[in-house]
Amino acid sequence: MTDPRRRVPRTDALLTDPRLAEAERTLGRALVKSVIADAQQRARAGDITPEQVADHAVAALPSAVVSLQPVINATGVVVHTNLGRAPLSAAAVDAVITASGATDVEFDLATGRRARRGRGALGALARAVSTAGGVHVVNNNAAALLLTAMTLAPGREIVVSRGELIEIGDGFRIPELLESTGARIREVGTTNRTHLRDYADAIGPDTGFVLKVHPSNYYVSGFTSAVGIPDLARLDAPLVVDIGSGLLTPHPVLPDEPDATSALRHGADLVTASGDKLLGGPQAGLLFGTAELIDRLRRHPAARALRVDKLTLAALEATLVGPPTPVQEALTAHVADLRERAQRLAAQLPGADVVDCVAAVGGGGAPDVTLPSAGVSLPESYAAALRGGTPPVVGRLEAGRCVLDLRTVGPEQDAQLVEAVTACSRSDRDACM
């Protein structure tokens, strides 16, 4: 009797299977070959028969070359850090596709010469913040702070309130980030109260700049006191304000969130912000300030290491000039409309109830703001099954139920949501119920 292991089909023979040949065109030869190798190995180990190798390889093919999966965010957290923060608008997605090939990002088609990189996005940013004398874009807000410290405070002091020495997530702390440039942090005031004289006493010949950080992800209540931008602007040092969330102008739903236009109007010399929080765009660090300061930042040798990709510039421009972003839609959706959608969904889903719930702004800021919302509630066991579906749906566990909060689900995703829940209750009734 021949050893079945010797009958394991060869790779080149398997690659002529039409299903694997087609997969080679979309997924690439290396990926398909590695899937084939796994199936062959299982046959050699006796887990499957040699005749099953092709079918097993086909079944194991990934659906796409990218391992990232699109997810429906039904958590009710508008800017969800673990789900990639701001989802891009359809206009921004189109812009990314447009810019993905050869593009005139740094080229003037009229003259045939080199042009200012990303001038479209930079122009849109300047128009959006009328109080800015100059604008610049880097990789993220952390990079914006890094470039600011490297340019304005090498070997010097950054004066910052103790109440604003924040950790921004995943163990990253703004003071440590700034100190990594060789600047020194000069802490002033106390955790809950800092006064103008604390700053004034600390400012001297070693001061690089005064930094005001918006504590986006927490708030202190009770006996507190902080110094506002207009007062800090009167001090004898450049004033840098990290607003965090990236609002360019005041937002009606988030009256306490700082915005770039107002911060500059009140006297900030430089403002830094993220592009993928409340602005609802791609990951980016936005810098607004006087023309002179922005120019110094742009010319710093390290600026090149922090510059953004053409895809980011394209998405940012579309975010700024295009229709409202998904983040903006989620923030301003009327709860009555969300409830109506929840009723329509629940009517199609056995075991689902309509619930009123409370959504949050999320990693983007406004920790004290709650957004009234509505959704459907399902048995708790749905949570894991929905996460394992296609597309995965991530809900929120609340009082022993799995709540799908519609504030963070676009109306265009409702049909997908119904399909996902239905598939989950059909495929594994026991696990789901």
Ligand SMILES: *Cc1c(COP(=O)(O)O)cnc(C)c1O
């Ligand atoms: C989020 C945040 C940062 C970090 O921004 P990234 O764009 O994630 O680098 C810095 N400062 C504040 C106040 C923030 O809220």
